[in-house]
Amino acid sequence: MSEAAEDTGHATDGSGRRRGGDTRARIQQVALELFAEQGYEATSLREIAERLGVTKAALYYHFKSKEDIVLGITEDYFAEFDALIDWARAQPPSPATSREVVGRYLDIVRGGYEVFRFMERNQAAMRGSEGGKHRFEQFRPRLEALVGVLTGQDASLRTTVRVTTALLSVNFGWLFFCHPENLGDWPPSADPDELRSVVMEMASELLGV
Amino acid sequence: MSEAAEDTGHATDGSGRRRGGDTRARIQQVALELFAEQGYEATSLREIAERLGVTKAALYYHFKSKEDIVLGITEDYFAEFDALIDWARAQPPSPATSREVVGRYLDIVRGGYEVFRFMERNQAAMRGSEGGKHRFEQFRPRLEALVGVLTGQDASLRTTVRVTTALLSVNFGWLFFCHPENLGDWPPSADPDELRSVVMEMASELLGV
DNA sequence: GTCTATAGACGGATAGAC
């Protein structure tokens, strides 16, 4: 969906360099990296602007606030989850369906590596309810919906915990082991295909399918 | 260890009310709650002081900086992990030992609910390397050590992922389902004993013991 | 679409009285 790619449809110039409307996307990309590394609150707009070689004021041409930068990024991925939820609800319940749901869940995380890394490391900032402001906490309800689809109604605690853990293990497992991280030698960086099968196997066991 | 309890050995007065040295612990307790709810960077010392009915300056009598408040809290729990690692290394490798390690890991998390909630939600702030500063990121090496003890040397990717997931599922599972949280009705708040057995069962399966 | 300049608020931290 939006992975450091264009979203406004502007053309490139003759030499193939990026032009015009992709500044917006570049801001989001840089902001996301810094937010994930240093934290949302700890990263200033000045820092983002500097890394892009522009000034703060330029950012405000593209986004009306700091929060707005994040909103624009996360929306796409929440929409993908919503689509997955709708799809899952339309399928007949079966072990094959469950595995397919988990597989699609993993693919969403794969496609939005930086975004999910950001969300994982800034949970407090996402929830942040300073003075009753809502902010961008919208993951929980999606997770609840997916778990509900996978467990069916009136699930036991055991089932709920296992299914929730299955999804979050997929999520975390991918972020933790498939990393272009600049940190030490642990955890080992895994081959994507191998990691995928390992993670899917775990999830299947936890789901009991 | 330090759970809103005294640590300076000061006496209480005749009526049993708290006195003297426990101000330090009360600061840590309140700070931890706010840090977990709103985020470390988003919570100001003014806010902490206000909730305690004192002024910012008073906090600086007990702690030399904002970071110092957190350091004092987390140290105890990292020490508990270190003790667990030492203990695990001294045991003969066996399925029973593995289960015992996981059980003790869970007990540490149980004992430090607020602390671990804080750490989970403020990963970015804990890692925060603004200008090369180290800060209080010390969980990873402990996790690596524990995983190493549980897998033995030269473990496959599959084993490493499963064991890591086992520990983190215990961690997350407890925080996620055993909650005095003020948020909606999901996830359901679980009975501690039941949750413990569910979580331990999952971990055992992932460990393959 | 990007700039300079600045407003306006709030942050962490310190000095020194009591």
Added chain:
DNA sequence: GTCTATCCGTCTATAGAC
């Protein structure tokens, strides 16, 4: 051990020129 008062830095956000 807690307070008042204050310093100084940085932050988000805006106004207005080019």
